Amino acid sequence: MKKKVKRIVLLVISVVMIIIVSVLLWDIFRTISTEAGRIEFRDRILELGVPGCLMLIGLNVSQIFLFFFPGEMVELLAGMCYGVFGGLLVTYIGVFISTAIIFWLVRRIGKASVYDLIGEDKIEKIENSRLYKSRKAEWILLLLFILPGTPKDLLIYVGALLPVNAPRFILLSTLFRFPGIITSTIAGAYFARGNSRTAIIVYVVTFIVSLILLRVVSRKEEIREIMKINKD
Secondary structure, eight states: OHHHHHHHHHHHHHHHHHHHHHHHHHHHHHHTTSHHHHHHHHHHHHHHOHHHHHHHHHHHHHHHHSTTSOHHHHHHHHHHHHHHHHHHHHHHHHHHHHHHHHHHHHHHHOGGGGHHHHOHHHHHHHHTSHHHHOTTHHHHHHHHHHSTTSOHHHHHHHHHHSSOOHHHHHHHHHHTTHHHHHHHHHHHHHHHTTOHHHHHHHHHHHHHHHHHHHHHHTTSHHHHHHHHHHHO
């Protein structure tokens, strides 16, 4: 009975978060669709000071919980507001907090807690996959965090379901996101300066490199399997 109540509470919280984040992101993306809007948004966040920074961190945490929203957009906003390295720091804080919370929740409440978010069929596929049974499961999974474009937020849930060391996985999965985060914050910094062309070039180059790297690493059966589970 307790588990059922926990699942219902988690589902309600998730729905509320989806609504809140959707409204926030829609309003923000509409604002930054123009150069004037981007400048206005950046100035508004900077004027708020610490609360503005906390708002971006909170937005990042919410987005990672709801992994089906593209995380790159929040990272882009961080780069627009605080520059390349300031945006990197703000994003890393949000990533670390959300990774730790998600990992703890899945381990503490159990896999049933994520059935409504991920789907019971996906969890069963993960548990029956070669990755779950591999001795190198942790490092294979961490390799996917390095590659831009892979479903990193979903991989947090996957990692929590695998027999991996919790503190090490939380720390390394956060650090290994560096290539993807730095790409987005660089693009965001260029967008803030009105240099959209360079920002687009950064994303295109990253996309091409990601495709090449994915082609190489997907030769491992465990990685092909987990990527296929994500698409299903």
